[in-house]
Amino acid sequence: MRIRGICRLAVIGLAIAGAAVPSWAGSIGLTWDPAAGASGYRVYYGTASRQYTASLDVGNVTTAAISGLGNCTTWYLAVKAYNSVGESPDYSNEVSGWPRPEITSVTPGMQGSQYTMQILGTNFQTGVAVDVDAADSDTITLSEVRAVSCGEIQAAATIDPTTEGVQPAAVGFHRLTIENPDTVYAETLALEVRIDPERFDVNDGDETTLDRLDGKDTAWISKLHSLRIGDSAYDPDGDLNGDGWIDGEDLSYIAANFGLCWSGNAWTLESCPSDLQ
């Protein structure tokens, strides 16, 4: 049967979509212009240009996400329109790309640390960019970002505060956005910042309370209670969890370890002089 009454697909507008089309690892999102007279569309795809080995009827839509694609592989996709008479004889223009990148794990960072962050996942291309949210960019710095393989990115990470008097990174999970050179990106709340327990020893001006959590530390925090970032008396060293407030939450870190002494990496009773145990 000859196919009549159906136009070729418009060649403009068919493009690998980034944000516009929801997709996930192993999938590629694409969008296209409608063809006059079409009642539906079929997406053709394969791993060689113009040699499609699979297809999917996506119905009468102009956007689709093709899933189940092998990762770290260039896929080529084109679309045909169809109606009750049959399928259009020609393919649309072709688009190609890797499936969407995905983050599966990120090395956590402790406040005050500088380390090589390892980001594991898939579909990381050479030239990939990694960013934190603008709100985090003052306290979390990433540099020397590089994809060491399709499944691993490494970056030099600095989590503040690396010195006293610097605003600490907020404890908890932070969003990382990774974007491939083809602009397809992924964002995940994947970077965990952990609290630096050594910072609990806030009253470091008084030698009698050094390396020990006692009433002089709680008094120091209490003096700053309710101050928030932006207040002239706000002291970032007292904002233990880095949330911008000095409050009961910060005090609770000291309270939970009250009476303990610093071992070099933890607060323990055994680290205290025998007369204080």
Ligand SMILES: [Ca+2]
């Ligand atoms: Ca102390």
Ligand SMILES: [Ca+2]
């Ligand atoms: Ca706080």
